[in-house]
Amino acid sequence: MFSAPPEALLKQWESEQDRLRLQLIQEDSEDWQRRTHFLGLERVAGVDLSYIKGDHVHACAQLVVLSYPELQVLYEDSQMVTLTAPYIAGFLAFRETPFLLDALKRLEKNRPDLVPQVVFVDGNGLFHYREFGLACHLGVLSGLPCVGVAKNLLQVQGVRKSEEHQAQVAALTKGGDSFPLTAASGKVLGKALRSSDSSSKPVYVSVGHKISVDTAVRLTHSCCRYRIPEPIRQLSGGISVELDSNVGVAEADRRSREYLRSHLPGART
DNA sequence: GCGACAG
DNA sequence: ATCTTGTCGC
Numbered sequence: 001m002f003s004a005p006p007e008a009l010l011k012q013w014e015s016e017q018d019r020l021r022l023q024l025i026q027e028d029s030e031d032w033q034r035r036t037h038f039l040g041l042e043r044v045a046g047v048d049l050s051y052i053k054g055d056h057v058h059a060c061a062q063l064v065v066l067s068y069p070e071l072q073v074l075y076e077d078s079q080m081v082t083l084t085a086p087y088i089a090g091f092l093a094f095r096e097t098p099f100l101l102d103a104l105k106r107l108e109k110n111r112p113d114l115v116p117q118v119v120f121v122d123g124n125g126l127f128h129y130r131e132f133g134l135a136c137h138l139g140v141l142s143g144l145p146c147v148g149v150a151k152n153l154l155q156v157q158g159v160r161k162s163e164e165h166q167a168q169v170a171a172l173t174k175g176g177d178s179f180p181l182t183a184a185s186g187k188v189l190g191k192a193l194r195s196s197d198s199s200s201k202p203v204y205v206s207v208g209h210k211i212s213v214d215t216a217v218r219l220t221h222s223c224c225r226y227r228i229p230e231p232i233r234q235l236s237g238g239i240s241v242e243l244d245s246n247v248g249v250a251e252a253d254r255r256s257r258e259y260l261r262s263h264l265p266g267a268r269t
Numbered sequence: 270g271c272g273a274c275a276g
Numbered sequence: 277a278t279c280t281t282g283t284c285g286c
Contacts, residue, residue, distance in 0.1 A: 049277090089273085092276055152274090152275065204275090275277100
C-alpha cells in the first residue's frame with residue numbers, strides 16, 4: 001500500500017505540472033488534422049493502465065495501435081508493472097505516465113513504422129483541476145498528439161452536474177452531438193460528446209497535446225463504434241495473469257518508501 | 270454526516 | 277479502477 005503523500009510532494013508535483021504546461025500545444029499541429037476525413041491519418045493508438053482487484057501494487061500497462069479509418073489492430077503491448085505512486089485525484093499522471101512512456105519507447109524501438117500519429121488516453125487532458133491532466137502530461141513528455149477521454153465528469157473549475165448540465169446531456173440526440181465544458185473563467189476545457197447514436201451517456205473529451213478541442217471531438221467520434229473509442233475500448237480485455245501474493249506488502253512498502261525518499265531529499269520515512 | 274473523488 | 281447477475285428493451 002501507499003501512505004498519503006507528504007504535502008511537500010504534492011506541491012512539487014504541482015510545480016512539475018506548471019513547468020510542463022508551458023510546453024503544451026492546444027492547437028492542431030498536423031496536416032491530417034485539418035483535412036477532410038483526416039486524410040493522411042493512418043495509425044491511432046490507445047493507452048491505459050488496468051488495475052487488479054485486491055492488488056494495489058501491480059498493474060498492466062497496455063498500448064494498442066489501430067489502423068485508421070479501419071480501426072484494425074496493428075500492434076499490442078501489455079506489460080506488468082510495479083506501481084510507484086498512489087492514486088491522488090489531480091495527479092493521475094504521476095502514477096501512470098512512466099509506464100505509458102515505457103510502452104511507447106518499446107514501440108519506437110521494435111516497430112518504429114507503427115508509431116501512432118495520435119494517442120487516445122483514458123483520462124482527462126486540459127479538463128483538469130490545473131488544466132494539465134494525464135493526456136497533457138503524456139503528450140508533452142512523448143511529443144505525440146494526444147486526446148483525453150474520460151468516462152466520468154470531473155467537477156472542476158465551476159463545471160457542475162447541474163440541472164443545466166443534465167439538460168444539455170439530454171439534448172445530445174445523435175452520435176457526434178456535443179456541448180462545451182466551460183470553466184468559470186470562460187475557457188472551454190473540453191466537450192461532452194455523445195459518441196454514438198446508441199449511447200446516451202456522453203464521454204468527456206479534452207485536448208491532450210498538439211490538437212484542438214474541436215478536432216479532438218471530431219476524431220473521437222470517428223473512432224467510436226460503441227460508447228468508448230476503439231483505441232481505448234480494445235484495451236478493456238484486462239489481464240489474465242495470476243500473480244503470487246507473496247511478492248507482497250513488504251516489497252511494495254519498500255518501493256513506495258524508496259520512491260518518496262528519492263523525491264524528497266532529506267525526508268525521513 | 271454528506272458529497273466528491275480522471276484511474 | 278475493481279467487486280458482480282440478472283434484466284429490460286430493441
